[in-house]
């Protein structure tokens with residue numbers, strides 16, 4: 001996932017046509033991007049390794065609480081939620097480049113006013129079942145010089 005335009009706010013997600021999620025997004029034209037903190041890693045891994053097409057009760061597990069806001073699903077406890085409308089998709093290969101208009105954003109205090117990396121352990125996917133996290137140090141440039 002990456003932002004591609006700030007004005008208007010558009011993001012791109014690489015989605016395989018095999019994902020049940022993608023089929024749902026194409027029919028509803030709505031999606032939400034839920035940013036989960038390190039404390040929700042188990043839920044993230046579950047959502048990323050179990051498919052709704054093979055497990056119709058994927059979302060019925062008690063650890064995951066979904067609320068619907070104006071027709072958009074939202075995972076309770078997410079650090080931030082981007083509410084998205086499907087704009088267009090481009091076929092690329094085994095994944096499509098799927099573009100979304102971000103119509104609303106919610107975020108909690110760790111993103112206010114900028115991400116507070118000391119309070120927010122970002123989940124980074126290494127590959128397969130392996131994950132790591134961001135460091136808590138911040139490096140800034142002030143007139144070309146690095147300050148910590």
Ligand SMILES: Cc1cc2nc3c(=O)[nH]c(=O)nc-3n(C[C@H](O)[C@H](O)[C@H](O)COP(=O)(O)O)c2cc1C
Nearest residue numbers: 014015016019020021047048049050051052053125
């Ligand atoms: C950390 C992680 C990241 C993933 N990222 C993507 C992705 O960017 N695009 C994609 O199509 N699948 C991605 N996947 C794979 C899907 O999440 C996975 O196939 C999932 O079972 C799809 O569920 P669904 O069929 O219910 O939509 C990722 C999986 C994991 C664990």
